[in-house]
Amino acid sequence: xxxxxxxxxxxxxxxxxxxxxxxxxxxxxxxxxxxxxxxxxxxxxxxxxxxxxxxxxxxxxxxxxxxxxxxxxxxxxxxxxxxxxxxxxxxxxxxxxxxxxxxxxxxxxxxxxxxxxxxxxxxxxxxxxxxxxxxxxxxxxxxxxxxxxxxxxxxxxxxxxxxxxxxxxxxxxxxxxxxxxxxxxxxxxxxxxxxxxxxxxxxxxxxxxxxxxxxxxxxxxxxxxxxxxxxxxxxxxxxxxxxxxxxxxxxxxxxxxxxxxxxxxxxxxxxxxxxxxxxxxxxxxxxxxxxxxxxxxxxxxxxxxxxxxxxxxxxxxxxxxxxxxxxxxxxxxxxxxxxxxxxxxxxxxxxxxxxxxxxxxxxxxxxxxxxxxxxxxxxxxxxxxxxxxxxxxxxxxxxxxxxxxxxxxxxxxxxxxxxxxxxxxxxxxxxxxxxxxxxxxxxxxxxxxxxxxx
Amino acid sequence: xxxxxxxxxxxxxxxxxxxxxxxxxxxxxxxxxxxxxxxxxxxxxxxxxxxxxxxxxxxxxxxxxxxxxxxxxxxxxxxxxxxxxxxxxxxxxxxxxxxxxxxxxxxxxxxxxxxxxxxxxxxxxxxxxxxxxxxxxxxxxxxxxxxxxxxxxxxxxxxxxxxxxxxxxxxxxxxxxxxxxxxxxxxxxxxxxxxxxxxxxxxxxxxxxxxxxxxxxxxxxxxxxxxxxxxxxxxxxxxxxxxxxxxxxxxxxxxxxxxxxxxxx
Numbered sequence: 001x002x003x004x005x006x007x008x009x010x011x012x013x014x015x016x017x018x019x020x021x022x023x024x025x026x027x028x029x030x031x032x033x034x035x036x037x038x039x040x041x042x043x044x045x046x047x048x049x050x051x052x053x054x055x056x057x058x059x060x061x062x063x064x065x066x067x068x069x070x071x072x073x074x075x076x077x078x079x080x081x082x083x084x085x086x087x088x089x090x091x092x093x094x095x096x097x098x099x100x101x102x103x104x105x106x107x108x109x110x111x112x113x114x115x116x117x118x119x120x121x122x123x124x125x126x127x128x129x130x131x132x133x134x135x136x137x138x139x140x141x142x143x144x145x146x147x148x149x150x151x152x153x154x155x156x157x158x159x160x161x162x163x164x165x166x167x168x169x170x171x172x173x174x175x176x177x178x179x180x181x182x183x184x185x186x187x188x189x190x191x192x193x194x195x196x197x198x199x200x201x202x203x204x205x206x207x208x209x210x211x212x213x214x215x216x217x218x219x220x221x222x223x224x225x226x227x228x229x230x231x232x233x234x235x236x237x238x239x240x241x242x243x244x245x246x247x248x249x250x251x252x253x254x255x256x257x258x259x260x261x262x263x264x265x266x267x268x269x270x271x272x273x274x275x276x277x278x279x280x281x282x283x284x285x286x287x288x289x290x291x292x293x294x295x296x297x298x299x300x301x302x303x304x305x306x307x308x309x310x311x312x313x314x315x316x317x318x319x320x321x322x323x324x325x326x327x328x329x330x331x332x333x334x335x336x337x338x339x340x341x342x343x344x345x346x347x348x349x350x351x352x353x354x355x356x357x358x359x360x361x362x363x364x365x366x367x368x369x370x371x372x373x374x375x376x377x378x379x380x381x382x383x384x385x386x387x388x389x390x391x392x393x394x395x396x397x398x399x400x401x402x403x404x405x406x407x408x409x410x411x412x413x414x415x416x417x418x419x420x421x422x423x424x425x426x427x428x429x430x431x432x433x434x435x436x437x438x439x440x441x442x443x444x445x446x447x448x449x450x451x452x453x454x
Numbered sequence: 455x456x457x458x459x460x461x462x463x464x465x466x467x468x469x470x471x472x473x474x475x476x477x478x479x480x481x482x483x484x485x486x487x488x489x490x491x492x493x494x495x496x497x498x499x500x501x502x503x504x505x506x507x508x509x510x511x512x513x514x515x516x517x518x519x520x521x522x523x524x525x526x527x528x529x530x531x532x533x534x535x536x537x538x539x540x541x542x543x544x545x546x547x548x549x550x551x552x553x554x555x556x557x558x559x560x561x562x563x564x565x566x567x568x569x570x571x572x573x574x575x576x577x578x579x580x581x582x583x584x585x586x587x588x589x590x591x592x593x594x595x596x597x598x599x600x601x602x603x604x605x606x607x608x609x610x611x612x613x614x615x616x617x618x619x620x621x622x623x624x625x626x627x628x629x630x631x632x633x634x635x636x637x638x639x640x641x642x643x644x645x646x647x648x649x650x651x652x653x654x655x656x657x658x659x660x661x662x663x664x665x666x667x668x669x670x671x672x673x674x675x676x677x678x679x680x681x682x683x684x685x686x687x688x689x690x691x692x693x694x695x696x697x698x699x700x701x702x703x704x705x706x707x708x709x710x711x712x713x714x715x716x717x718x719x
Contacts, residue, residue: 261525262525335562337564337574338523339518339551339556339557339558340631341548341552341555342548
């Protein structure tokens, strides 16, 4: 047999092939061209999306990083007992009678004295302008210090307080001498003084931990506005959403997937769950306003109502993700369990659910991540309010206290006039993104941890 | 194995284990199994043969009510296990399946350790009182499935990490561990290579001493090798049922003869 083949080949040494394999025919060329074109479309699409992401991140970070830095003034203040405690008996009621106006003038005088002591002379700069360098947040802070510890009265302490938003902006390059000349809130002389104070080490910039811990602040003092209430509100809501949705969602999915008879009624339920996932979020806000606040009488702006509304939105997502991962468990596992005499419930809880767990957890965390960024429904239930008091602890009824949430804080800062708030708004977006990255990382870790082959 | 002398093979017992009378199975409107009467003997290997879609697997799955899990499936007629009707409304299929174990076509160990795979059945049925007793059951079952020597040093390893033949023997050990009275096997060797197949067949022959084994197979050689009784199904009908030797050497029905000689199927 082998001989015959070699003989045949040898007999036709220069036989021409019907079509050469070395040259592409027209059809192959066209096919290859379309394949290459498709590859370039894909690469182009990826490039466009990466570029968009890069631009977005660059804008957010270049605008927002400044929010984590803050200009602060450090100078000695003598807490004059005669001005702060006219009655002289150190009782709390009498100390309370001195308002922040009294403290403001004290702080202003102290800074004026410090400027004079350093021998800083600037033409056209008056004492009032120096007073205005100090944030309006500072007197309240010093007052709280004194109220907490009246023995400070009469002592000279070194305080570190925020400089006003304009001075802060000058150090970050947002305010220049040209804009200051047109700005009623800041003068060129103040900027000159800022330079001098900086050289003297009184005005410094440092990490702004207050951005993460302070509550929101009014339009006049952007420098003291922080995300404290919003972060607590968001954490309260996410924990509650998880507690509300995971048990309900998983139980509903297991019933629908493993136990429910397949009839018209369950079909209708399934269609409705899919439809609920597509309902615009603001509709849920109106629903929450009508039912939870107007009908059930729960307090407005509270994180409980926010969590209930967001739970309604997240539930369909979690049910769909859970059902998909239950369905992905191979039927052979179910048969094996039933075959050794496990009941339907044992089959589900011993075998199917553990295998579906990574999918369920990933779906849940991604659902929560979406919920974390949800803004529209929260606007309708009053969580866009200006909240300066921290909610109480979650078990002391803090979930009923007014709170805001991170995305809502972004929205409300972005709509304020002072450019300092725009910086804070971008800073808040960075914090929000950090939360999302952490949640997604947790989702990936959990998936790795629970993933099993079968 | 004495596959060359099937005519001379004698039966150990003639006790009836399962008696099926007038069994009809419908999938929706499809009439999948028509009027099947079979007596399955204790401590005997019974083979179901027939072309694809003839209903042999369907009938097998009736015997431990695995068909209950298919919503559109409807079973009529009577199947008695030790003279108790298994389709009686009072019967809990879970209890039935503890008595009638099953091994599937594709090896399907749980994604757990080898030990947990075997121990799962005894655990959920409360067959053992202590850990030591459970260890003993696991070892006995693995030995009976001819797997013990291969896995005794790695009982904590994943059952899914074994080779195909080992996985199938693990599934047999898992089924044996619940101490069933009948073992159903749905083409247990179709995913295995010839060596693993030979091991499983040898195993089936040994299991016969304790249980009644019912095996569905596409391989007529396998049916001839392992079984004492053979049933031939065709288009939902039980065409012929008898001693394996008689079916393969002297079939009464012309359809059986055609199938065995390769003319239909």
